[in-house]
Amino acid sequence: MACRGTIKASPNFNASGDAEVLYKAMKGLGTDEDSILQLLTDRSNAQRQEIKATYKTLYGKDLIDDLKGELGGKFETLIVALMTPPIAYDVTLLRNAIKGAGTDEKVLVEVLASRTSHQVKDIVAAYRQEYDADLEEDVCGDTSGHFQRLLVILLQANRQTGIQQGNLESDAQALFKAGEEKFGTDEQSFVTILGNRSAEHLRKVFEGYMKLSGYEMEESIQRETSGNLRDLLLAVVKCAKSVPAYFAETLYYAMKGAGTDDDTLIRAMVTRSEVDLMEVRSEFRRLFACSLHSMIKGDTGGDYRKALLLLCGGDDA
Template sequence: MPSPRRFLVASTSLPLTAGWGWNLSVYVGLFTVLLVLMGLLLWMLLKQLRNSASRGSVKPFVNFNAKHDAEVLRKAMKGIGTDEDAILMLLAARSNGQRQEIKAAYKKAFGKDLVKDLRSELGGKLEDLIVALMYPSILYDAHELHKAIKGVGTEDEVLIEIMASRTCDEIKDIAKAYKKEYGSKLEKDIMGDTSGHYQRLLVILAQGNREEGVDESRVEKDAKELFAAGEEKFGTDEDKFINILGNRSAEHLRRVFDAYKKIAGCDIEESIKDECTGNLEALLMAVVKCAKSVPAYFAESVRESMRRAGTDDETLIRIMVSRSERDMLDIRAVYKKKYGESLYSTIQEDTDGDYQKALLYLCGGND
């Protein structure tokens, strides 16, 4: 009897093992597919949330077809005359990423460089605006910095605006793009074209290494050190302003500014105006304003670009292009609240023609 029992167990155990082995491999396969699908679903959800959370006026075009758009642009530039309306309406309504796809599709379909064709067909301020839209976002910042540094004389307003307003990650990406495009380091070129305390603060900002969060133990200390470096002494310890304003996070600095006002009896901006001059003053002021509110900083900058004796179109274009997918809705809201009129209406008053139409598309609406 023991032998048959052993035989029965042996004879039934093999199919059981084989059956379970087959089932397990199926389950593992199904589980893997399920994980992949869940990951894809999560990625799509995060992408949708990121797009919906964007405060830009320009969103990715829903029914996007790069090949079709390339054909529309080719038709607008082919033959006698140029259909500027078709060009600006299409490109201003596409996200930066979509414009890069259109460039590639245009090259593939027609064997031509889209940007070169746009330059040859357009002119003046409209050309400047449309060409600016065609740069990848980070490369556009790198291009503007290079032009500001390597042009005739340094365009300090451009250096100040970009270096004070971009996030640490953006600054690092800009530096990489700058090196790749122009073969030199951004920091090195800044040092070769600036000097003094102004140079030192720019170099600190160019590292993109601001501290994160709020250090409660240092808020009061930083406020007191800033007061001692300026209002409390004869002369100014610029290095102290540079170290604190150049390295602390925006959240931390906002707390420091509140503490500073209690100690000094005035806002930090007033002290900077009293204690510093020239480009250093302008850069410190920009850093403070951006720490408080980047949209408010750009609302003020875009206002100034159109309310000077003659419009500063370079600044206007740079702001409208660079902020259209970031925070244009917030800039518009601050602008309306601060100046009592919409950014849209100011653009209407101060510009004209197809250039105006393109700017209004980027603005995105009349508040």
């Protein structure tokens, strides 16, 4: 499978050369932010980990601590995110979403709806190792109702694979009976089917649902449910249809209107940069009639903007 990310491993990689560039950029008076952002957005995450290890070997200092000491604000948040291994980054996001003041449901929804079963299993294991705690228990302590049930199902990471021909009709019927046909919604059917079937299977079920009800799955969810459960069901449905389109939408709404949701912007750009950001960009262009590049440019500033544009990797104007 070809990498559809915007960030790829640098071909002539030299960890000690890179470590030296970063060291010099931070040494003495003033910081050369440009060198830092140019270098780190041009290396893969695996290469950044090598640079970090080499930096400690050469200088006896922790690269992330040094970066935090020299940089500030959103730019620092972005650079530290780029320096964190992907699974460790997801683990930290989830931990902060649960353990901070109040629960950040948006992060729980985005991470658990969009990651593959394999990634979720790795996240659960890494969370236990890092915090000596059970992610499912922590999530349950902070959530309730059908929202909690669907999160727990997603955390099991036991989605079926392929299309279960025998269930296509009955799944579509069950969703129709639970939603449009019934007064008050039987959320449990939605939760069980959307949480356990494969993306390919669900796409077929949504077609069947449309034939039965005359509605897109998303329209019915919008009408029949509310709050966090609605957000999670919508995210699961959108990710089953197209993960890149889901992230294009996530990025658009992070920047649209007054004020930018920088946490979401950073999270989406960093986590998709080596996965499918090229596809996210083309979905963005298709859905919103402007390019991701131009929206970032108009919505951010300074070194933070420069780094985001380098991650974006080109304009689809």
